[in-house]
Amino acid sequence: MDPNVKQQNHTHFAIYKPYGYLSQFINNGQKQNSKKLLGELYDFPKGTMAIGRLDEKSEGLLLLTTDGKTSNDICSGSTEKEYYAQVNGEITTEAIELLRSGVQIGFDGKKYTTTPCKANKIESVPVFPERSKKIRDSRHGPTSWVSITLQEGKFRQVRKMTSAVGFPTLRLIRVRVGSIYLKGMEIGEVRELDSI
Known part of the structure; x- marks a missing residue:
């Protein structure tokens, strides 16, 4: 040196x-x-x-x-980023499979197919501090949670992905970057x- x-x-x-x-x-x-x-x-x-x-x-x-x-x-693009998304409705096995294999979203005015990723339904509701703006309550129908782990990171990608499979994101929390x-x-x- x-x-x-x-x-x-x-x-x-x-x-x-x-x-x-x-x-x-x-x-x-x-x-x-x-x-x-x-x-x-x-x-x-x-x-x-x-x-x-x-x-x-x-x-x-x-x-x-x-x-x-x-x-x-x-x-x-080599570092994993894991997100927990609370989505509108009870997410289906078919939707999870679509998320895993890649879905088409809009990006920069063009169609973009996301790369295969890890996606799983979270069976028990994760515990997070209450958000400053209230999430809609159960009177408006059920919600569910999904874990999505990406190595790419397009603008609003997770939100676009869950919408593309019919389950819009209500709350999105990044829980991990690499080993942190x-x-x-x-x-x-x-x-x-x-x-x-």
């Missing part, structure tokens, strides 16, 4: 992104205070970036880093990680 090259120390974080927050730090021209941003949750060091995104209505595990290479490595789990974290919690 060249002794003249300064070793860059990077910091990494895991956060439980709350519902209603954008996965960004800058307010990209939107009306001031109209959107909640990640910087409101913690005093992150300069240069911190989200690794991938969760849309505004999605919750759960979001990794942050000051290291662009780490971000690129995780977003490159959401388990045990509270909504809005930030943890510094030794490595990612």
Whole structure:
């Protein structure tokens, strides 16, 4: 190693992104205070970036880093990302099989077929902190939960996938990225990680 090259120390974080927050730090021209941003949750060091995104209505595990290479490595498509989706209706075995084999969704104005993935119905209702915006109640019919694990990450992909098989997503929570789990974290919690 060249002794003249300064070793860059990077910091990494895991956060439980709350519902209603954008996965960004800058307010990209939107009306001031109209959107909640990640910087409101913690005093992150300069240069911190989200690794991938969760849309505004999605919750759960979001990794942050000051290291662009780490971000690129995780977003490159080889790292598994697992989501728990609460869907409208009792999801069927046929729908699960379709999710596993790949479904056609719209992406960038074109048709896109998702790559095969892991998908399973979750038999017992998972326990998560209550969301800030209430999910519709059982008077509007049954709901069920499904686990979907992807290595790709198109915009709103899980939501588009469950809609494509006839079971729109009501609540979406990312529970795992690679070997890092959401388990045990509270909504809005930030943890510094030794490595990612």
